[in-house]
Amino acid sequence: xxxxxxxxxxxxxxxxxxxxxxxxxxxxxxxxxxxxxxxxxxxxxxxxxxxxxxxxxxxxxxxxxxxxxxxxxxxxxxxxxxxxxxxxxxxxxxxxxxxxxxxxxxxxxxxxxxxxxxxxxxxxxxxxxxxxxxxxxxxxxxxxxxxxxxxxxxxxxxxxxxxxxxxxxxxxxxxxxxxxxxxxxxxxxxxxxxxxxxxxxxxxxxxxxxxxxxxxxxxxxxxxxxxxxxxxxxxxxxxxxxxxxxxxxxxxxxxxxxxxxxxxxxxxxxxxxxxxxxxxxxxxxxxxxxxxxxxxx
Numbered sequence: 001x002x003x004x005x006x007x008x009x010x011x012x013x014x015x016x017x018x019x020x021x022x023x024x025x026x027x028x029x030x031x032x033x034x035x036x037x038x039x040x041x042x043x044x045x046x047x048x049x050x051x052x053x054x055x056x057x058x059x060x061x062x063x064x065x066x067x068x069x070x071x072x073x074x075x076x077x078x079x080x081x082x083x084x085x086x087x088x089x090x091x092x093x094x095x096x097x098x099x100x101x102x103x104x105x106x107x108x109x110x111x112x113x114x115x116x117x118x119x120x121x122x123x124x125x126x127x128x129x130x131x132x133x134x135x136x137x138x139x140x141x142x143x144x145x146x147x148x149x150x151x152x153x154x155x156x157x158x159x160x161x162x163x164x165x166x167x168x169x170x171x172x173x174x175x176x177x178x179x180x181x182x183x184x185x186x187x188x189x190x191x192x193x194x195x196x197x198x199x200x201x202x203x204x205x206x207x208x209x210x211x212x213x214x215x216x217x218x219x220x221x222x223x224x225x226x227x228x229x230x231x232x233x234x235x236x237x238x239x240x241x242x243x244x245x246x247x248x249x250x251x252x253x254x255x256x257x258x259x260x261x262x263x264x265x266x267x268x269x270x271x272x273x274x275x276x277x278x279x280x281x282x283x284x285x286x287x288x289x290x291x292x293x294x295x296x297x
Contacts, residue, residue: 028109034088035101039075042068045138046111047296048102049075052120052145053216055205056082059119063281066289071296074114076102076122080212094215095121095223099128106136113138115296119281120145121220131231141237141295143288144278147225152256159222166221173214205279229263236261236268237295241276241283250277271295 031038039057047067049060057075064073078098080086088097102125106114115138118126123145130137150157207213238257243250254270261268271291276283 031105031109033079033101033105035079035097036105037077037079037084038105039077040072042070042072044071045296046114047071047073048106048111048114048116048126049073050098050102050116050118050122050125051077051081052118052122053220054081054207054213055119055122056084058082059205059279060117060281062285063289063292067292067296074105074111078212078216081208082206084208086209086212089212089215090209091211093219094212095125095128095219099125099132102129103133103136106133115139115141117141117143117292117295118145119143120278121216124220124223124225127225127228127232127236130234130236131225131228134231134233137234139235139237139295140232141239141292143239143280144241144276145238146257146260147229148223148260149220151226151260152253155256155259159224163222166218169221170214170218173217174210177210226260226263229261230265233265235266236264237271237291238268239271239273239280239288239291239295241278241280242272242274244274269295 037057041064049057049064051057051059056077058077060073060075064075067073076098077084078089078094080089105111106129113136116126116129118124118141120143123142124147126140126142127147130140146152148157148159150159150162238261240253240257241250242253245251254272257268257270271294273280273284273287273291276288281288
């Protein structure tokens with residue numbers, strides 16, 4: 001009996017480690033970035049949320065809380081927004097490096113064709129990622145965002161024409177801070193109409209370091225991604241705040257968006273969220289969630 005017990009113990013000692021290793025799930029390496037922070041929770045198909053100017057991943061939390069029972073949600077924050085450390089975002093570009101880091105996150109964490117949902121400046125970042133990764137992204141939703149914001153005022157506008165105003169905005173934000181920015185730009189003669197409201201109203205929600213806010217504002221006004229839309233193979237949905245009042249500029253947004261996204265390989269799908277302004281997911285959370293569920297299919 002003792003011999004049998006000893007033999008059994010020896011058998012377990014030899015075999016168990018190999019069997020345990022064979023069944024252990026593969027572990028992805030922890031993700032570290034000096035440009036972005038990512039909070040992940042839930043299980044299921046992957047959905048990456050990218051916030052707008054002056055917002056953190058918390059802007060998406062009410063939406064994510066109602067999805068994480070069926071999806072694995074990834075809430076991105078650009079460093080320098082809210083109370084986060086600015087790190088490498090203290091100098092140079094913002095949107096391009098953030099898009100590169102989100103792409104690296106997708107690759108290193110083994111995400112398979114995730115859905116991307118980006119608000120305002122975050123929508124532009126989502127378009128960058130989709131254009132760079134092509135088949136690596138499953139679908140894209142941009143929320144109250146445009147590949148070139150000034151085109152919502154004048155389709156003939158060019159980045160060169162807008163750059164002096166964008167520079168004024170950059171300087172005013174650095175000098176006066178985000179809460180006084182819109183008034184100062186207006187006093188200096190700058191007016192971007194609805195496009196300006198969409199960009200400036202993103203500031204101050206959670207705020208952040210003036211350097212990263214100023215750079216983000218400058219890029220939101222000058223970056224033109226319309227030619228990059230041709231590289232996107234994933235289906236694109238455009239969600240936006242809408243008003244039934246014909247006197248409200250938001251009543252005419254769909255036509256402006258259709259023109260702005262015209263160079264996509266396949267026509268975009270448009271989801272108008274009645275009663276919402278720029279912060280669509282906060283202004284009308286239930287209607288927005290319904291649109292997201294349709295988007296995710």
